[in-house]
Amino acid sequence: MSHVKSRVQKQRDALRKTGLRPVLIWVPDTRRPGFEEECRRQCLLVAQADSTDMAMQQFMDETLPDVESWTE
Template sequence: MRTPLTQRVQKHRDAMRASGLRPVQIWLPDTRSPGFLEECRRQARIVAAADAMDTDTDAFIDAALADLGDEADA
């Protein structure tokens, strides 16, 4: 026999499925695990170093923003 809580959960899941949605399970890093913070810092340093070497992206973004400004004036 189902408890009222499991019945409510099942009703909610059925309604979500009826609206065209489906459940998806995803796995994320455990932010509480030892070493998580240091791994974030390590990856951030890698991204920052790559970003510092890439001057083309800044020029591209500036040009794209300038184009958007021209269209907004029209």
């Protein structure tokens, strides 16, 4: 085994001993053409749906003071 592979394997073994395991996840490719436009489209759809949901609006209004204090 090469030096690099050996070092990586040691690191993985150490992480496994702490109770962790590797996980492979697939995420959207932010470099793909059209990604930004699709994000914008989906955000507008969510905003439109939220604007007609009075329970959600009330919840957001009630929790806003808590969220604002996180950034102080």
